[in-house]
Amino acid sequence: MSHSTLAEIAKANFKPASPLVDRELNPHALIAKYAVRGKIPTMAEQLKDTLQSDPDALPFDKIIAANIGNPQQLDQKPITFYRQVLALIEYPDLLKNENVTQIFPHDAIDRANEIMENLVSVGAYSHSKGVLYFRKTVARYIEDRDDHPANPEDIYLTAGASSAVNYLLSLLSNGPETGFLIPIPQYPLYTASLALNNATVLPYYLNEEEKWSVSASEIQKVIAKAKEDGVKPRSIVLINPGNPTGSILTAEGIAEIINVAAEHGLVIIADEVYQENVYEGEFVSVKKVLRDLQKIDSVKYADVQLASLHSTSKGMIGECGQRGGYMELIGFQESVLAQILKLASISLCPPVIGQALVSLMVNPPHESHPSHGPFRSEKLGIFNALKERSHKLYLAFNKMKGVSCQEPAGAMYCFPQLTLSEKAKTAAAQAGMAPDEFYCAQLLENTGICTVPGSGFGQVPGTWHLRTTFLAPGTEWIDDWAKFHEKFMNKYEN
Ligand SMILES: Cc1ncc(COP(=O)(O)O)c(C=O)c1O
Known part of the structure; x- marks a missing residue:
């Protein structure tokens, strides 16, 4: 059979259809919101382009991306040992090169060899739960951390914690009658994924005045109200340390929430991606508290279902782009x-x-090995800089007129509250923006500092916040912020 030519086919007689428009798309996707990369960050991208074509066009010379917890975008250096091992397993021929010991320390070489003994190639698909050898290292880490056994078969390696959240929320969502208790303020991955899955968000508010604490009685009230409205609570999300609040839960606080979960059969999703970012107090995992409670009462807590999440994106490792994470179920x-x-x-x-x-994050260089010293000092350098900047930012906010901020005990963010004048609110309305968005837009346009309005995370109605990371190097930008704030407040004084 002879085929027509393209020229002949193109002569066919039909009226071409128009391309899709957004209203024809999945309505659940249309309502999902993710402010961390939303309107203000989009404005920042445009300003960055302006600076690239004319460095003198704006009152600042660079954009400070304080909108997202993405440490290496803000010049945080990757930890050397991790990258050495990754380089060797990406290009294993190096392991056979006679000069390899002149470039890499022996523990990095040994670790890469050990990994390659358990892996065919990083270019091959692995088991869907991840390579067993890696899962075993995670289980050992959890055992050491919690002092309770962990089973590698309960570990699922994931493409960052986000993909664990996607799996869990999509599977647990069974229509709008399924409710998910989400802390407010929250990391918007949760509300966005629930919108996608057409499930119901049951917000439980954190208490700002008490360091953004969680209250079990508040959660009980939300559950009772949801039931009245015909929504069945299915799961509760805990973010500990908190994003955007920086708060840390105590073992007792966690135990009270486990009680609520046990009583109502809620799946606990414990988002613990900031477990290494602790500047004050101590991180205790939900798994540890649950196992401790199960020791006290093996019947009452027997059926509690828990998914704990961790990631390579945060901590001092900050390897967001590598998409590493795990969940323990x-x-x-x-x-x-x-x-x-x-x-x-x-x-x-x-x-x-x-x-x-x-696996490297949970199994760093051993104390007796050559990489341990440099590893320790790199990690400590990052930790100390974060801690110092978090404190400096917290102090700066509390000195600013009309701003109050809880001191972040963990994570990478401050979430200050802004008390704005009626004049500022009117100016915001005239600009077609909410007051917090207006403040963030003005801050960006005047200083290059890109933040996210509180509305992106949820806030008590009528209150206004913003979230900033404390990842940007140096502290001059904090001084610039304070100067901007004073001018803003003077301009919009009632
Ligand atoms: C609380 C929280 N959970 C999950 C994530 C997603 O992290 P990952 O890069 O591991 O997907 C983030 C990212 O900022 C986060 O803040």
């Missing part, structure tokens, strides 16, 4: 686990380099 029925595994297998496997990085 305990207390779930085999039939549910089979569905989670099925979801993971639809995505084939998490990035294998990200998996390797998870």
Whole structure:
């Protein structure tokens, strides 16, 4: 059979259809919001382009991306040992090169060899839960951290914590009658994913005056109200240390929430990606508290279902782009686990380099090995800089007129509250913006500092906040912020 030519086919007689418009798309996708990369960050991208074409066009010379917890975008250096091992497993021929010992310390070489003995190639799909060897290192880390056993079969390596959240929320959502208790303010991944999955957000407000604490009685009230409205609470999310609040839960605080979860059969999603970012107090995992409670009462807590999440994106490792993470699932029925595994297998496997990085994060150089000293000082340098900047920013906010800020005990953010004048609110309305968005837009246009309005995370109605990271190097930008603030407040004084 002879085929027509393209020229002949193009002569066919039909009226071409128009391309899709957004209103024809999945309505659940249309309502999902993610302010961390929303309107203000988009304005910042435009200003960055302006600066690139004319460095003198604006009253500042660079954009400070304080909108997102992305440390290496803000010049944080990757930790050398991790990258050395990754370089060797990416290009294993180096391991056979006679000069390799002149470039890499022996513990990095040994670790890379050990990984390669357990892996065919980082370029091959792995098991959908991730490579068993890596999962074993995660289990050992959890055991050391919590002083309770951990099973590598309960560990699912994931493409960052985000993909764990996606799996869990999509599987647990069973229509708008399914409710998810989400802390407010929250990291907007949760509300965005629930919008996508057409499930219901049950907000529980954190108490700002008491360092953004969680109240079990407040959660009980939300549950009672949801039931009255015909929504069945299915799961509760805890973000500890908190994003955007920087607060840290105590073991007792966690235990009270576990009680609520046990009473109502809620799946606990413990987002613990900031577990290394602790500047004050102590991080205790939900898994540890649950196991401790199960020791006290093995019947009452037997059926608590917990998914704990961790990531290579935060801590001092800050490797957001490598997409490493894991979730540990305990207390779930085999039939549910089979569905989670099925979801993971639809995505084939998490990035294998990200998996390797998870194993390095949880199993750093041993004390007696050559990389330990440099590793320790790199990590300490990052930690001290974060702690110092968090404190400086907190002090600066509390000195600013009309601003109050809780001191962040952990994570990477401050979430100050802004008391704005009626004049500022009117100016915001005239600009078609909410007051917090207006403040963030003005801050960006005058200083280049890009932040996210509180509305992106949720806030008590009528209050206004913003979130800034304390990742940007140096502290001059904090001084610039204080100067801007004074001018802003003077300009909009009632
Ligand atoms: C609380 C929280 N959970 C999850 C994530 C997602 O992290 P990942 O890069 O591991 O997907 C973030 C990122 O900022 C976060 O702040």
